[in-house]
Amino acid sequence: MKRALLIGVLLSGVLALVPLTNDAYWLRLGTTMLMYGVLALSWNFIGGMAGYPSFAVAAFLGLGAYTGAVAQKFGLPMGWAWVAAGLSALLFATLLGAALLRLRGHYFAIASLVVAEVLRELVNSATELTGGGMGLNLPVPSMISVQAQASFFFYAMLALVLLTFVATVITTHSRLGFGLRCIQQNEAAADMLGVNTTAFKIAAFALSGVFVGIAGAIYASWVHYIEPPDVFDVLYSVKAIVMVLLGGAGSVFGPLLGAAAFLTLEELVWRKFLEVHTGVLGLLIVLLVMFLPRGVLSITQLWKRPKDHRA
Amino acid sequence: MLFLQILANGLVLGGLYACIAAGFSLVWGVLNVINILHGSFIVLGGYLAFFGYTQYGIHPFVSIAIAAPLFFALGYVLQRTLINRMIAAPVLLTLTLTFGLDLMLANGMLAAFTADFRKLILDPPLGILRLGALVLPIDRIIAMLLALGLTGLLYLTLSRSRMGRAIVAVRMDREAAALMGVNVKHVYALTFGLGALMAGASGPLLAMIFPISPLTGPVYLGKAFVICVLGGLGSVPGAMIGGITLGIVESFGSLWFGPEHATTLSFVLLIAILLMRPEGLLGRKGYA
Numbered sequence: 001m002k003r004a005l006l007i008g009v010l011l012s013g014v015l016a017l018v019p020l021t022n023d024a025y026w027l028r029l030g031t032t033m034l035m036y037g038v039l040a041l042s043w044n045f046i047g048g049m050a051g052y053p054s055f056a057v058a059a060f061l062g063l064g065a066y067t068g069a070v071a072q073k074f075g076l077p078m079g080w081a082w083v084a085a086g087l088s089a090l091l092f093a094t095l096l097g098a099a100l101l102r103l104r105g106h107y108f109a110i111a112s113l114v115v116a117e118v119l120r121e122l123v124n125s126a127t128e129l130t131g132g133g134m135g136l137n138l139p140v141p142s143m144i145s146v147q148a149q150a151s152f153f154f155y156a157m158l159a160l161v162l163l164t165f166v167a168t169v170i171t172t173h174s175r176l177g178f179g180l181r182c183i184q185q186n187e188a189a190a191d192m193l194g195v196n197t198t199a200f201k202i203a204a205f206a207l208s209g210v211f212v213g214i215a216g217a218i219y220a221s222w223v224h225y226i227e228p229p230d231v232f233d234v235l236y237s238v239k240a241i242v243m244v245l246l247g248g249a250g251s252v253f254g255p256l257l258g259a260a261a262f263l264t265l266e267e268l269v270w271r272k273f274l275e276v277h278t279g280v281l282g283l284l285i286v287l288l289v290m291f292l293p294r295g296v297l298s299i300t301q302l303w304k305r306p307k308d309h310r311a
Numbered sequence: 312m313l314f315l316q317i318l319a320n321g322l323v324l325g326g327l328y329a330c331i332a333a334g335f336s337l338v339w340g341v342l343n344v345i346n347i348l349h350g351s352f353i354v355l356g357g358y359l360a361f362f363g364y365t366q367y368g369i370h371p372f373v374s375i376a377i378a379a380p381l382f383f384a385l386g387y388v389l390q391r392t393l394i395n396r397m398i399a400a401p402v403l404l405t406l407t408l409t410f411g412l413d414l415m416l417a418n419g420m421l422a423a424f425t426a427d428f429r430k431l432i433l434d435p436p437l438g439i440l441r442l443g444a445l446v447l448p449i450d451r452i453i454a455m456l457l458a459l460g461l462t463g464l465l466y467l468t469l470s471r472s473r474m475g476r477a478i479v480a481v482r483m484d485r486e487a488a489a490l491m492g493v494n495v496k497h498v499y500a501l502t503f504g505l506g507a508l509m510a511g512a513s514g515p516l517l518a519m520i521f522p523i524s525p526l527t528g529p530v531y532l533g534k535a536f537v538i539c540v541l542g543g544l545g546s547v548p549g550a551m552i553g554g555i556t557l558g559i560v561e562s563f564g565s566l567w568f569g570p571e572h573a574t575t576l577s578f579v580l581l582i583a584i585l586l587m588r589p590e591g592l593l594g595r596k597g598y599a
Contacts, residue, residue: 047403051401053401053402053403053406099582099586100582100585100586102586103585103586105402106339106343106345106402106406107540107585109345109402109403109406110345110536110540110581111581111582111585114533114536114578114581114582115582117533117574117575117578118575118578118579118582121571121572121574121575121578122575124571125571125572125575234529238407238410241403241407242407245404245407275422276418276419276422277418278414278417278418279414279415279417279418279419279422281411281414282410282411282412282413282414282415282416282418283411283415284411285407285408285410285411285414286393286408286411286412286415288411289397289400289404289407289408289411290393290396290397290408293400293404
């Protein structure tokens with residue numbers, strides 16, 4: 001546990017040097033990567049540890065973005081707006097989890113998928129509060145240079161990803177993490193052996209919501225303008241899943257690795273195939289699922305024979 | 312009188328919805344795969360009818376007969392080559408796989424046909440039917456009847472034909488069916504082919520009524536989800552009841568809450584049903 005935390009802190013120390021390059025492109029890419037890291041680590045709580053196929057990431061992201069934006073519209077300072085976004089996502093995930101986590105398999109997946117659609121429609125129609133389909137402009141932070149703003153949001157996202165990472169490490173080594181892994185393997189047996197499965201699953205779902213909510217609010221402040229189809233995009237949910245699959249589900253560093261690998265792929269695809277980039281993304285997803293369902297690190301195992309044949 | 316008109320609209324819509332959902336429900340029930348491609352298949356079927364009519368003058372009702380074998384073959388091959396490999400994988404992986412395939416198909420259609428909304432307009436139009444104060448467009452009525460006919464044919468295929476009995480047998484008990492000499496891989500591919508056929512055949516019907524665009528795929532997919540949950544999984548009568556229920560709910564929902572809330576209403580209904588009766592209104596637990 002100490003070693004994982006140490007590596008995490010060292011890694012963020014190295015990443016903290018990125019703004020020194022003073023290159024807008026790398027800063028934008030870096031901030032996106034850190035946001036993807038938050039999404040992947042967050043999904044890992046419910047999807048990787050507990051094994052529940054959640055598609056709710058987009059719902060939490062959009063909720064956080066709109067909570068942050070509306071809070072700022074009413075005069076809350078940016079920092080507090082982010083906190084408010086985290087709290088609203090936490091509360092929403094807890095209530096939603098209490099209702100939805102009774103479902104399993106496809107039913108849970110679809111119910112969690114639909115939540116983003118419902119929220120998007122609601123935000124779309126609440127025009128006075130959210131601007132509806134016209135979207136919502138956010139106040140530009142008081143920093144003078146564009147460069148300083150870019151660095152500021154990079155560091156904000158970096159701090160958030162570190163926070164999410166620490167939460168992941170602590171959870172993994174706690175009773176909660178142990179219980180979630182039991183639920184993944186056999187929920188009925190875990191329940192019988194005294195794991196409070198309902199409370200554990202809700203805790204995992206809440207953890208998977210809160211950081212994404214904050215990330216949504218930071219994202220909204222970063223891009224200054226949000227609209228419902230942008231932040232409630234179901235692709236965010238799918239991307240989070242693909243990142244974790246890429247990196248290896250259930251592990252501590254896997255989601256981060258997956259986020260970095262996915263962003264690299266996405267950036268290459270974006271640049272080379274602007275017109276058909278979602279199609280190529282789809283092809284990547286298909287190839288990944290077909291050939292590397294256990295993540296990129298499992299690529300070595302394609303050639304290696306298992307040492308222990310009894311296993 | 313308004314009540315009757317809205318009810319009639321709901322029934323027409325419901326017949327079409329039943330046709331959309333029947334194939335989706337079949338694949339979900341038998342293969343335990345959620346076919347995210349279903350919505351895009353419907354749209355592709357719609358384009359087939361659109362271009363068939365505008366370029367070659369083939370009536371949309373005729374293009375159903377062209378779409379059916381094409382989509383069946385497409386579905387069969389797709390299942391046999393790709394999805395069969397993943398059939399035993401966890402829910403998450405099969406879902407992600409069909410999602411990836413859907414991204415490819417949707418993007419392909421976007422590149423080929425652009426995102427423009429196109430409308431298939433019959434020339435000359437078929438006119439409208441007046442029953443007292445009821446006003447019913449004839450093309451819609453025919454589309455609904457054809458949709459119900461197709462759904463009925465699917466039901467007969469499943470309950471009467473040798474292929475259909477094999478599909479039902481695999482759904483009930485895969486191992487036992489295999490032991491009785493059923494080629495399970497072939498049956499899975501047939502099932503997926505039938506699902507694709509239903510989607511592709513309902514495309515031309517929907518193209519008669521709604522504008523066609525690659526962007527509408529997810530909307531149809533969402534409706535298929537809701538109907539499956541409403542009616543219960545994997546049974547044709549369930550899809551029929553679910554479809555008609557959704558059609559009526561949407562029609563009255565648009566009237567009372569405004570058309571912009573119809574989708575929200577159906578999704579809220581979906582979540583409520585999932586929480587209260589996860590096996591659906593008609594569904595039984597286990598296999599039907």
